[in-house]
Amino acid sequence: MALKHEKYVYVELGKSRYAKLRVLKNRDENSPERYIVLNKLVPKKSRHVKVLKTDDLPLEVREKLKAIS
Numbered sequence: 001m002a003l004k005h006e007k008y009v010y011v012e013l014g015k016s017r018y019a020k021l022r023v024l025k026n027r028d029e030n031s032p033e034r035y036i037v038l039n040k041l042v043p044k045k046s047r048h049v050k051v052l053k054t055d056d057l058p059l060e061v062r063e064k065l066k067a068i069s
Contacts, residue, residue: 009050010042011057013069018042018051021061032060039068 003009006025010018020040027034035057045051054062 003046003049006050008038009052010045011052011054011065013041013054013065016043017069018045019065019068021052030058032058034058035061037061037064037068041068 007023009021009023011021013019018041020038020042022036022038024034024036054065057065
């Protein structure tokens with residue numbers, strides 16, 4: 001499951017560090033426009049949240065995540 005009807009996901013940045021991303025469903029799966037970085041770092045994740053690895057994301061999104069961490 002994910003937050004708010006699968007509109008948001010968390011990306012694991014390190015041990016107990018997560019970034020929150022907005023997911024646009026009508027975009028291509030590998031498109032960087034599909035993910036919007038919200039500049040929110042979360043120390044704890046919910047039980048029902050979907051957690052992605054940074055390797056699963058496009059390169060442009062990974063660079064944005066490095067900028068906020």
